Amino acid sequence: MSPDPTPWDRSIPDADLLRRFDIAGPRYTSYPTADRFHAGFDAERHGEMLALRAFGPAAAQPMSVYVHIPFCESVCYYCACNKVVTRHHERAAAYVDALEVEMSLVHRRLGARALVSQLHFGGGTPTFLSDRELSMLMALLHRHFRLAADAEISIEVDPRTIDFGRLRHLRGLGFNRLSFGVQDFDPGVQRAVHREQSLESVAALIAASRDQGFTSINVDLIYGLPLQTPASFARTIEQVATLRPDRIALYGYAHLPHRFKPQRRIEASALPPPADKLRMLSGAIAGFIARGYSYIGMDHFALADDPLAVAKREGRLHRNFQGYSTQPDCDLVALGVSAISKLGASFAQNVKTLPEYYAALREGRLPVERGLALDQDDLVRRDAIMALMCQGRLAFDPIERSHGVVMADYFAPEIERLRHMEADGLVTIEPRAVQVTPMGWFFVRAVAMVFDRYLRPSGAGAAAPQGAAGGAADTPIRFSRIL
Incomplete structure (x- = not known):
């Protein structure tokens, strides 16, 4: 099927716009972002929110479940996941017991x-678990939850840890969606980040996945890695496009060795200069669009007939901790070390180390380390930011009806700060809405950041509500979909 010729697919940003607006900031898989969580929201509060759901109207609504598997056999030098690097697979059995x-x-x-x-299932490397352990874990999930007949059941896969037999086993367990971590196909780049896998092996796995009946296949890529060049990354774009994954996630690498120890093994001198990194991004956007992919937003692409692309065109797109989704916004229970739950107007994050996780469970406590209860301003801004991120349009009427605010007054400072983006052709400010333009869609993160009260520049507009946290934004690093 040829791509739908929507205006989103006809505009490619130039280097000047990319340089000025492709900025560091949150991915907005949640609002407020995880760096705003605090220890005052603890296990007891999270337990109250679980009980409140049980006896509230949300009990009749379907929910999402996320399972974090932290183990990896070897370290990828770019990684910013919460992980445990080990070749001792027997450690997984104790973790499955703890999850139970x-x-x-x-x-x-x-x-x-x-x-x-x-x-x-995310990680780390979920396929670190053996077939038997994956079977046990799925049986436990079925025992404690009721999976809908049409549930989306997905798992992140390191192609180096899986074969055709394991694919059959995953399909037999009910998994219907796969996400392959590829990052780059250039052998030199792969060696530089300690993640070597051939195009041929990944191609064979994707073909086998289709034969097994997986309904959606995603490929993850990263630009800005050591030894990458615009020319080498263009080859990777071409190679990935020939594999025809249903979806592609393209992330920019942020080098923060002071925060993430594995990145200290990357020589800063081997990283591409900023100008080359911008050329990689613009080349990837142009390359995927030319090969029949629609740009969903925030570094994501999908084939034009994929449900994600259809939902984007029809205004039914949603966003959660797994990124863009066709699933309506709903509660999320997250299991495992460092995992983040969302229940009603609250977030709760589990402890980040295995010893802390096991200790809490031995004591019969929910292993929550921190969280956040959203106030009214958070809720208003969450709706505004998600409208921009998902529909590319912030209509005033729905938010005024939901929250009883006058948008033109409530967001007067933000609308004023959008004027320079309007002058650059990224948004159109209407009397009753803010519309992201086709060009602005490539910079929707920067547009949404204007409405983030925690990122408000000093002296701009009214002060944040009392008790609001300050500080910098989350860095735009992926890598774990839950963090």
Whole structure:
């Protein structure tokens, strides 16, 4: 099927716009972002939110479940995941046992087997688990939750840890979506980041996945890695496009060795200069669009007939901790070390180390380290930011009806700060809406950041509500979909 000729696919940003507006900032898989969580929201508060869901109107609605598997056999030098690097696979058995305890604690508070429409395994490397351990984990999930017949069940896959037999086993367990971590196909780049895998092996796995009946295949890529050049990355874009994954996630590498120890093994001198990194991004956008992909937003692409692209065209796109989704916004229960749950107007994040995680569960406690209860301003801004991120349009009427605010007054400072973006052709400010232009869609992160009260520049507009946290934005690093 040829791509739908929507205006989003006809504009490619030039280097000047990319240089000025492709800026560091949150991915807005949540608002407020995780760097705003605090220890005052603890396990007891999270337990209360689980119980509140059990007896509230949300109990009848489907929810999502995320399972974080932290183990990896070897370290990828670019990685910013919460992970445990080990070749001792016996450590996984104890972790599955711990997940069973956490599920029991959650189930006890929910009071029933909640209906689940979306289940995702992330990491780390979920396929670090053996077939037997994956079977046990799925059986535990079925025991504690009720998976819908049409549930999206996805898993992140390191192609180096899987073969055709494992694909069959995953399909037999009910997984219907796969995400392959590729990053780059250039052998020199792969050696520089300690992640070597051939085009041929990935191609064979994708072909086998289709034969096994997986309904959606995603490929993850990263630009800005050591030894990458615009020419070498263009070859990777061409190679990935020939594999025809249904979806592509393209992330920019941020080099922060002071925060992420594995990145200290990357020589800063080997990183591409900023100008080359911008050329890689613009080349990738142009390359994928030319090969039949629609730009969904925030570094994501999908084939024109993929449900994600269809939802984008029809205004039904949503966003959650797994990125863009066709699933309506719903509660999320996240299991495992460092995982983040969303229940009603709250977030809760589990402890980040295995010793802390195991200790909490031995004591019969939910392993929550920190979280956040959203205030009214958070809720208004969350709706505004998600409207921009998902529909590319902030219509005033729905938010005024939902929250009882006058948008022109409430967001007067923000609308004023959008004037320079309007002059650059990124937004159109209408009397009752802010519309992201086709060109502005490539910079929707920067547009959304204008409405983030925690990023408000000093002296711009009214002060943030009392008790609001300050500080810098989340860095735009991926890599774990839940962090």
